[in-house]
Amino acid sequence: MRSIEVLGSGCPNCQRLEANAREAVAMAGVEADVRHVTDPREIVRRGVMSTPGLVIDGEVVSTGRIPSAGDIAVWLSK
Amino acid sequence: MTGLALPSLRRPNAPLPLVAGGAAAAWLVGWFAEAPAADWLAFTVLRLEPGTHLGDAVAFFLEDLPKVLLLLLGIVTVVTLIRGFFPPERIRPILAGRGLLPGTFAAAGLGIVTPFCSCSAVPLFIGFVEAGVPLGVTFAFLISSPMVNEVALVLLWGLFGPGIALAYMAAGLTVAILGGLLIGRLRLERYVEDYVWQLQTGKMRPISVRLTWADRLGDAWDYTRTLVHKIFPYLLAGIGLGALIHGYVPTDLVASIGGRSNLLAVPIVVLLAVPMYSNAAGTIPIVQALLGKGLPLGTTLAFMMAVTAISLPEFVILRRVIKPPLLAIFAGVVTTGILAIGFLFNSLIG
Numbered sequence: 001m002r003s004i005e006v007l008g009s010g011c012p013n014c015q016r017l018e019a020n021a022r023e024a025v026a027m028a029g030v031e032a033d034v035r036h037v038t039d040p041r042e043i044v045r046r047g048v049m050s051t052p053g054l055v056i057d058g059e060v061v062s063t064g065r066i067p068s069a070g071d072i073a074v075w076l077s078k
Numbered sequence: 079m080t081g082l083a084l085p086s087l088r089r090p091n092a093p094l095p096l097v098a099g100g101a102a103a104a105w106l107v108g109w110f111a112e113a114p115a116a117d118w119l120a121f122t123v124l125r126l127e128p129g130t131h132l133g134d135a136v137a138f139f140l141e142d143l144p145k146v147l148l149l150l151l152g153i154v155t156v157v158t159l160i161r162g163f164f165p166p167e168r169i170r171p172i173l174a175g176r177g178l179l180p181g182t183f184a185a186a187g188l189g190i191v192t193p194f195c196s197c198s199a200v201p202l203f204i205g206f207v208e209a210g211v212p213l214g215v216t217f218a219f220l221i222s223s224p225m226v227n228e229v230a231l232v233l234l235w236g237l238f239g240p241g242i243a244l245a246y247m248a249a250g251l252t253v254a255i256l257g258g259l260l261i262g263r264l265r266l267e268r269y270v271e272d273y274v275w276q277l278q279t280g281k282m283r284p285i286s287v288r289l290t291w292a293d294r295l296g297d298a299w300d301y302t303r304t305l306v307h308k309i310f311p312y313l314l315a316g317i318g319l320g321a322l323i324h325g326y327v328p329t330d331l332v333a334s335i336g337g338r339s340n341l342l343a344v345p346i347v348v349l350l351a352v353p354m355y356s357n358a359a360g361t362i363p364i365v366q367a368l369l370g371k372g373l374p375l376g377t378t379l380a381f382m383m384a385v386t387a388i389s390l391p392e393f394v395i396l397r398r399v400i401k402p403p404l405l406a407i408f409a410g411v412v413t414t415g416i417l418a419i420g421f422l423f424n425s426l427i428g
Contacts, residue, residue: 007201008197008198009197009198009200009395011195011197013195013197014197040200040201040204040398040399041204041273041277043201044201044204044205044208044277045277047167048167048201049165049166049167049170049198049201049202049205049206050165050166050167050198050201050202051195051197051198051201063165063167064165064166064198065162065297066297066300067293068296071293
C-alpha cells in the first residue's frame with residue numbers, strides 16, 4: 001500500500017494535483033491511499049512552503065507545481 | 079465566450095528546441111504584424127473612417143486584443159520559467175541569516191521573482207518565521223510579492239514603455255522596504271499566533287526529483303495558458319471598455335474628474351480596485367485608455383497596485399497566523415503606501 005499526500009489549502013491548483021494523483025494511481029495500477037493535507041502546520045512540518053506539494057511514501061517529490069498524471073505514475077512505479 | 083482554450087505542450091512530438099524556437103518565431107511575426115493588420119481590418123475591410131468615434135474605438139479594440147494576448151502569452155511564460163528557479167524553499171536560507179536592513183532589502187527584491195499565491199501565504203509565513211527570518215523581513219516579502227505583480231509590470235512595459243514600468247517597480251519596492259522596516263521596528267512578534275512559534279519545522283530536504291527543461295517549460299506554459307484561459311473574459315471586457323473610453327469619452331471629462339486637482343481621485347481608484355483582485359491583466363487596457371485621456375500617472379499607478387496588493391482573501395487567510403492588530407497594521411501599511419505613491423507621483427509628474 002503506497003501513501004500519497006497532496007499538500008495544499010484546497011485551492012484550485014491543489015484540486016488539480018489531487019485529480020492527477022488519483023489518475024496516476026489508476027495508470028500505475030498500484031494500491032495507494034491518497035490524502036489531502038490542508039493544515040498549514042502539517043504542510044510546514046513536511047518542509048514545504050510553496051503549495052501544492054506532493055509527498056509519496058513520506059518523500060517530498062514536488063512543490064509549487066502540478067506534475068502531470070503521467071509523471072506521478074512514473075514516480076509511483078519506481 | 080467563456081474562455082480561450084490553448085493546447086498543452088506536455089510531451090510534444092517535436093524536439094523541445096524546435097517547439098520553443100517555432101513558438102518564439104510565431105510570436106515575433108504576430109507582434110510586428112498585428113498593428114497593421116488591425117488597421118487594415120478596421121479601415122479597409124470594415125470601411126470605418128479614421129478619426130470618428132466608432133472607427134477609433136474599433137481600431138483600438140482590434141489592435142489591443144492581440145497585443146495584450148501576445149504580451150501575456152510570451153512574457154508570462156518567460157517570467158514563470160525564471161521564477162521556477164527561485165522557490166521560497168530556496169530563498170528562505172538567504173533571508174534567515176541577515177540583519178534587519180539587508181534582509182528587508184533582499185526580501186523586497188526577491189518578492190518580485192518568487193512565485194507567490196495567496197493560497198500558500200500561510201505555509202510560507204510559518205516557514206519563514208520558523209526558520210528565523212525576522213518578522214519585518216517576512217512582511218517586506220509579503221508586501222512586495224503581490225504589489226510588484228509581474229503581469230502588471232510586463233504589460234506596463236509593453237504598453238507604456240520602460241519608464242512607467244520601472245516607476246511601478248521602484249514604487250512597490252519602496253513601500254515593501256519601508257513597510258518591512260516599520261513592522262520590524264515596532265516589535266510586533268506578540269501579535270503572531272502562538273502556535274506558529276511552537277511549531278517544529280521539518281528539515282529542508284532537497285526534493286528527490288530533478289526538473290528537466292522540458293518540465294520547466296511545460297510548467298510555465300501550463301501556468302500561462304491556465305491564467306490566460308481564466309482571465310480572457312475579463313480581458314475582453316477590459317479592452318472593450320477601454321475601446322469605448324478611447325473612442326467616446328472626451329478628454330476634458332476624465333481630466334476634470336480624475337485630474338490632479340481632485341484630491342479624492344487617488345482614494346477613490348484605490349477603493350474601486352479592491353474588488354478587482356487578481357484581475358491585473360483585465361484592468362490594464364482600461365488604465366491605458368484613461369491615461370491616454372489625461373488620468374495622471376500617480377492615480378494610475380495607485381490603481382494598478384491596489385488591484386493586486388489589497389486582497390481581502392489574502393487578509394482572511396493571513397488571519398490564521400497573525401492576530402487582528404498586526405493584520406490591521408499590515409493592511410494599513412499597504413494602503414497608506416499605495417495612497418502615498420499616488421499623491422507623490424501626481425505632485426512630481428505633470
